[in-house]
C-alpha cells in the first residue's frame with residue numbers, strides 16, 4: 323500500500339464529498355470541518371454510491387436506503403430505513419405488495435462497516451493510501 327494522489331483540496335470544500343477511483347477501488351472523500359477522510363464509496367448494505375448521499379458533520383447518509391456511517395471511522399451508526407413513497411396509497415395494490423416484499427427482503431441484508439483509508443494532505447493535494 324502506498325499514498326496515491328486522489329484530488330485537489332480545491333475540489334473538496336468543507337461539508338462536501340467527492341468520488342474518486344484509485345487502483346479500481348471506489349473511494350468517497352469527505353471534508354469534515356477542514357479535515358479530509360476517505361472511506362469506501364460503496365455502501366455496506368447494497369453498494370450504493372455513498373458520495374451521492376448526504377454529508378452532515380461526520381455522518382454520511384446513503385442515498386438508497388438511508389443507512390448512516392461515521393466517515394471518520396467507517397463504522398455504521400444506523401441501519402437502513404424502509405421508506406414509503408409519496409402517493410404510494412394511490413398505486414395499484416399489486417405494486418404496493420411487490421414493493422413491500424422487496425422492502426422486507428432488503429431489510430434482512432446485513433449492513434457492514436466501511437473500510438476507511440488513511441489520508442494525507444500535502445499543499446493543495448489529497449493523497450489516499452490504498
Ligand code: FES
Pocket residue numbers: 365366367368369370384385386387388389401402403
Ligand atoms: S444501499 Fe445503502 S442503505 Fe441500502
